[in-house]
Amino acid sequence: MLFNRRDINTLPFTGVEDWQYGNETKVLEEQSKNQNAKSMRSGLFLKWIHLRLKLTLTKVLIREYKNPIDWMLGLQYLIKLRRRFLGNQRLKKMACVDGKYYMGLYTPGWRSTVYERFIASELNGFKKTKSPTYRFNHVFLAITKKCALQCEHCYEWDNLNKKDVLSEDTLHGIVHRIQQLGTAQIHFTGGEPMLKVDILLSLMKRSAGGTNFWMNTSGLKLTAINARRLKQAGLTGVFISLDHFSAEEHNKFRNFKDAFYWAQEGARNALNSGLVVAYSICMRKEFVSEENIQRFMDLAKETGVHFVQFLEPKAVGHYKSSDVTLGTEQIRLLESVFLKMNFSDNFSSYPIITYHGYYQRRQGCFSAGKKGLYVDTDGDINPCTFCHKKSGNILDPKIDNLLATMTAAGCPTYTS
Numbered sequence: 001m002l003f004n005r006r007d008i009n010t011l012p013f014t015g016v017e018d019w020q021y022g023n024e025t026k027v028l029e030e031q032s033k034n035q036n037a038k039s040m041r042s043g044l045f046l047k048w049i050h051l052r053l054k055l056t057l058t059k060v061l062i063r064e065y066k067n068p069i070d071w072m073l074g075l076q077y078l079i080k081l082r083r084r085f086l087g088n089q090r091l092k093k094m095a096c097v098d099g100k101y102y103m104g105l106y107t108p109g110w111r112s113t114v115y116e117r118f119i120a121s122e123l124n125g126f127k128k129t130k131s132p133t134y135r136f137n138h139v140f141l142a143i144t145k146k147c148a149l150q151c152e153h154c155y156e157w158d159n160l161n162k163k164d165v166l167s168e169d170t171l172h173g174i175v176h177r178i179q180q181l182g183t184a185q186i187h188f189t190g191g192e193p194m195l196k197v198d199i200l201l202s203l204m205k206r207s208a209g210g211t212n213f214w215m216n217t218s219g220l221k222l223t224a225i226n227a228r229r230l231k232q233a234g235l236t237g238v239f240i241s242l243d244h245f246s247a248e249e250h251n252k253f254r255n256f257k258d259a260f261y262w263a264q265e266g267a268r269n270a271l272n273s274g275l276v277v278a279y280s281i282c283m284r285k286e287f288v289s290e291e292n293i294q295r296f297m298d299l300a301k302e303t304g305v306h307f308v309q310f311l312e313p314k315a316v317g318h319y320k321s322s323d324v325t326l327g328t329e330q331i332r333l334l335e336s337v338f339l340k341m342n343f344s345d346n347f348s349s350y351p352i353i354t355y356h357g358y359y360q361r362r363q364g365c366f367s368a369g370k371k372g373l374y375v376d377t378d379g380d381i382n383p384c385t386f387c388h389k390k391s392g393n394i395l396d397p398k399i400d401n402l403l404a405t406m407t408a409a410g411c412p413t414y415t416s
Helices: 005-009 016-021 024-030 043-064 068-086 113-123 168-181 193-205 224-233 247-254 259-272 290-303 328-343 356-363 399-409
Strands: 094-097 100-102 136-142 183-189 212-217 235-241 276-282 307-311 352-355 372-375
Touching: 043 068, 043 113, 068 113, 068 356, 113 183, 136 168, 168 183, 168 193, 183 193, 193 212, 193 224, 224 235, 224 259, 235 259, 247 259, 259 276, 259 290, 276 290, 290 307, 290 328, 307 356, 328 352, 328 356, 352 356
Parallel strands: 136 183, 136 372, 183 212, 212 235, 235 276, 276 307, 307 352
Antiparallel strands: 094 100
16 A cells, blocks of 8 residues: 555554553653653763773673774773863763763764774774674664655755665665674665554564664654654664754745654653753754854754754755755854863763764765665665665675675765
């Protein structure tokens, strides 16, 4: 059955789960309303966490190398790697969620086997390790073309609400292939992945271990019950798209009258279910001002999300052939806010900001098959969600050759 936008907008997005489980939904909504208020760690406690984290790094080094000299040189290598991105600045906070500590959205939570394998994978750049490692830090996997929204900046605009071609069995095969290749994170996207919530649950439940699962969503259908089901199936966290602090402006941008409601409701439900939660905002020209960014960050802090992801608009999808590139002063302002709120003690209670453009302009892009890639709704591999250049199918037996070709071509925007 094909959906058009009118069909999708008439679906009962309050969810069969709410009447099926009765008052349980209300109970979940009332529980732990402020449980995330103390999730940010800073100050002296953070120093204690940093010390324990170094002990974990030392444990990994000892496990991977016999020579004590390699232990010291390996630790120096990791420190230099961090400084490539952050300089001598040290992040002033971490997010503690479900017993794990997160310093970034694309770094697995410390106190997990995935984190230790991630560190071993990074050490491969120093000297080959003994343990199995990850080929990728993250892989985006689009599981559906369907979406109830028609967002102004949608990068999948040309495919939106066309017939899905990947069956559930094929998606299972893709997840299996990605895990065979080795990745620390798989990010489910679309379309709107929550329109395929049962497939999401199945993909995670039947997957192999050793991978964290994330979801990129508008928040649609992320009810209390669905959030709990996803958490129990193995979801680590969610990126919820929110592009304005004003409900009216966000709804207009997303061309959906309940977009702001679901972004907020979905965030609260995800927080109460013990998921890592990030707001992902497209920083448009008309939005970028000091006042607007501060008001957005205040809303993110009030909601209690752990991270905010700054995305710069790209001329792809619905923005194709549009002049959406940010100006020099706008980029300078975003970088200033990123540095101030992450590395100043004055903002330790605010969410951690992830800003890809800041790193990419200095270090190049690490996607395009280097540390990440995008598998689209046809099962084809692309450099990333914003660089649509198919290099073959993920299930092709010659996938290693296809990845090598993609990596050799690199990112068309940011070079190392």
